[in-house]
Amino acid sequence: MDLKQIHELIKIINKSNIGEISIEDKDGKVTIKQKEEAPVTVAAPAPQVYTTMPQAPAAAPQAAPATTPQATPAAPAAPAQADNLITVKSPMIGTFYRRPSPDKPVLAEVGTEIAPGKVVCIIEAMKLFNEIESEISGTIVKVLVEDASPVEYDQPLFLVKP
Incomplete structure (x- = not known):
């Protein structure tokens, strides 16, 4: 698998909800994981x-x-x-x-x-x-x-x- 194919896979993973993918062929194995998002801090609304x-x-x-x-x-x-x-x-x-x-x-x-x-x-x-x-x-x-x-x-x- 060449670098161009790996870049295409990364783009596809980023656009999807897939968290991780592993591909193995005769040249080796590639695992791509989505970066976990930082925890979201929700501010409390002001009192009404x-x-x-x-x-x-x-x-x-x-x-x-x-x-x-x-x-x-x-x-x-x-x-x-x-x-x-x-x-x-x-x-x-x-x-x-x-x-x-x-x-x-x-x-x-x-x-x-x-x-x-x-x-x-x-x-x-x-x-x-x-x-x-x-x-x-x-x-x-x-x-x-x-x-x-x-x-x-x-x-x-x-x-x-x-």
Whole structure:
């Protein structure tokens, strides 16, 4: 087998999904292997931010139908307070951590001022620790998830007052 034939084989292998080929003839044996691609690192998407309505007032009229007339005036007051809060949600499934390591301080707690790009928590997914950065400016009003607990995609993590 001459060099030109080997080059043609390499081109064919590169265009196909074949990982390895061995050809043997009277002149010798040639083995061509595709180069393995480097592992792909996927960056976590930035957290999506949504405003939410409190769920407690909706549950109160259902739990006590006899007090519905009294609960109706209270219901508009609660959303007025929560209308200005923004929810920071989990961009992935994983384990939520409030600190980068056990001996480090908490990244974000109630009263912490955050700005776009500031790391607010860590989510571990498949042994990768992903820093979750804020997309908004404001003050954290409430942490909705316990440290080292599992979180789902789009699960609320923090309430932020802009």
